[in-house]
Amino acid sequence: MGERVLMKGNEAIAEAAIQAGCRFFFGYPITPQNELPEYMSRRMPQVEGTFVQAESEVAAINMVYGASGAGARVMTSSSSPGISLKQEGISYMAGAELPAVIVNIVRGGPGLGSIQPSQGDYFQAVKGGGHGDYRLIVLAPANLQEAVDLVTEAFDLADLYRNPVLILGDGLLGQMMEPVEFRPGTKRELPPKTWATTGTRHHVGSKSVINSLVLDAPGLENHNLRLQAKYARIAQDEQKAELLHCTDAEVVVVAYGSTARIAKTAIGNLRQLGHKVGLLRPITLWPFPVHAFQEVIPHAKTFLTVEMSSGQLVEDVRLTVNGARPVHYYGRMGGMVPTHEEISAECLKVLGGAR
C-alpha cells in the first residue's frame, strides 16, 4: 500500500481484482484485452486462486455464474464481440441476482470491427445487451488509477446489491501504461452469502437454489418488481460523476472514459484563452448521474456530448436535460480517437452558435 507501480491497464485491472479478493477468473483471449487473462494465468496460482481459459466467452460467463452462485468473488473480461456472446449469461446472472465483475475493453464495431479503441458498446452496457428487464451497474474509468479504484468498488457493489457490475473500458485504457497505487476502497458493510450453493451441510435445514426461471407470470412480475426496487435504490445512492469548471461554464462537454481525458486537455486550452467551457464526466454510466446534471443545468447554456460512438451517450444526455438546454453531439467511430484539437474546434463552434 502506498507504493506506485507502472503497469499496463489490462494488467492493473487484473491486479486490482486480486487485491480486492477475487480468486476466480474465467476468460478467453480477444484483442485488446489479452493481457488481462494472461496476467491472471500467472498471478492466480501465486495467490492460490483459480484461472481457467474457457472454450469461449459463452462458457466463461457460465463458469462465472456457477462460481458466483457458489459464493465466490469472480471476474471475467472480454472485448465487444466477446461481450455480445456473454449477454445470455449476464441476463441470467441479473435474473438470479448473482454478483460478479465483468470487464469490457471496448474495440471498434459492429461485428468483427477493429482492435482500436471505441465507446460503441454504450447501449449494450447501459440499455440491456441481454434480454429482459434488468440493469447492470456500469463504471467508466478515465485513467488507470481510477480503473484500479473502480475495480475494488465494483466487487463491493456487486456483493452489496447481488448484481453483476460492468467496467466499461476501451482499448486505450487497456493498453496504456501508467503508475497506479492499489489502495483499499470505502469500507462497506457486506451481507454474508447465505444464499450460495456450497452444499446443504453449510446451511442445514434449507437448500440453496440459484435460478432465474419463474414460470408463473404473477410470480415473475413480483420478482421483476423486486429487481426494479433494487435498481431504484442503486440509482438513488450510487451515482458518480466528476464536474470540472462547470460553475460558470457556457458549454458543458459531456464525455466519459478516455474521451473525457482528451476533452480535459481541450477544456484546459480553451479556458486559457478565456472560453467558459466545463466538463461533466459520468463515472457511473448506469445509474446515469442525473444529480450532477441537475446541478449543472441551471447555469449552463448548452451541452456538447463527445463520444467514440455514433450518438449513444448523447441520447441519455438528451433524456436527462429533457429539453431544458440544447444538446449537441460530436463523435468518432470505428476505432478513431478524437484529438483535443477536434474537441476544441467543436466547442468553439457551439460557443459561436454555429451548430
Place this chain on the structure above:
Amino acid sequence: MAKVNFIEERCKGCELCTAVCPVKIVVMADRINRRGFRPAMVVDMQKCIACAACARICPDAVIEVEK
C-alpha cells in the same frame, strides 16, 4: 411374507410396473385417483415375492416393498 405399498395419489398410470412383475399381480385399477389417472394396484398380495421389480421401474417412486 412380502408386501408392496402403492402411493395411489402419486401414480400416473403409466403401466410400466404391470409389465415387469414376475408373478403378474400388478394390474391397473378401475377407479381414478385425484389427478385423473388410473393407479396401479396389487391383486393377490400373498403371491408377492418382494423382488421390487415394480418399485425399480416406477418413474414416480410410488412403490415401497417390505419383507
Place this chain on the structure above:
Amino acid sequence: MAKVFERPKSLVDMQTHYCPGCTHGIIHRLIAEVMDELNFADRAIGVAPVGCAVLGYLYFTCDMQEAAHGRAPAVATGIKRVVPDGVVFTYQGDGDLASIGCAEIVHAAARGENITTIFVNNGIYGMTGGQMAPTTLPGDKTSTSPYGRDTKKQGFPIRVSEMLSTLDGPAYVARVSVHTVPHIIRARRAIKKAFQYQIAGQGFTLVEVLSTCPTNWGLTPLEALDKLAKDMLPYYPLGEYKDIEAGAKQ
C-alpha cells in the same frame, strides 16, 4: 417386516411434472438412491438443464443451480472450482448436451473437470414439442423432420459416449439403459461408479442413459420401452467406453 425398497431420502417428496412413464423419473430416483447410499446429499450441488428436466432443481434435496441451455458443464466447472470437496453433477438432455452445449461438454471432459454428467438420451426434444435432436435416429419422424430424418439433408446422429471416450480427461464414460429392470440395476451401478470416481478425484465422468419420450414418440410408455430396445440399442451400444481403473489394471 423390513423395508426392501423405499423412496430415496434425497428425492424431494413431491409429484414431478414429468409425463406418465417418462424415464426421467427413473433416472432421478437412481441418482437419489446413489446420493443416499454414498451419503453425499449434503455436499452435492446439481446443475439443472433447459429441457424437460428444467424443474430438476425442485426434485433433489441438495443445493441446485439452474443453468442456461447447454451451459451446465461450464456452470458445474465454476461450482466445482469454488467447492472442490462438493459433489457436483449436471443432468442434461440430448439437446442441452449434444446440440447447443456440445462445446461445453467436450471441453469440460477434455479439461478433466471433476464433475459427473448424467446424459439423458431419448433422441428427441421433449419440452419444446418433439423436434429433431442431434441423437434422433435416421428415418425417425419428429416435428422438424416430418418425413423422417434424411441423413443427406439433416445429417447423422452423434454418438456422445464414443466421442467423449477418445479424450484423455474423462475417467469414466458409460452408456446404459433403463428399459428393463436388469438394465435399471446396471444403470444404477454405472451412476454409482461415476460418482465414486468423482469423490476419489479421478476426473470427468459421464453416464449416458438411453431413455424414452412416450409423448413425443407417440407411443404408450410400454411401447416406448420396446422402441428403445428395438431401435436405439443397435445404434447406441451399451457399455463402458472409458474406465480409468480398467485401463490401469491392464
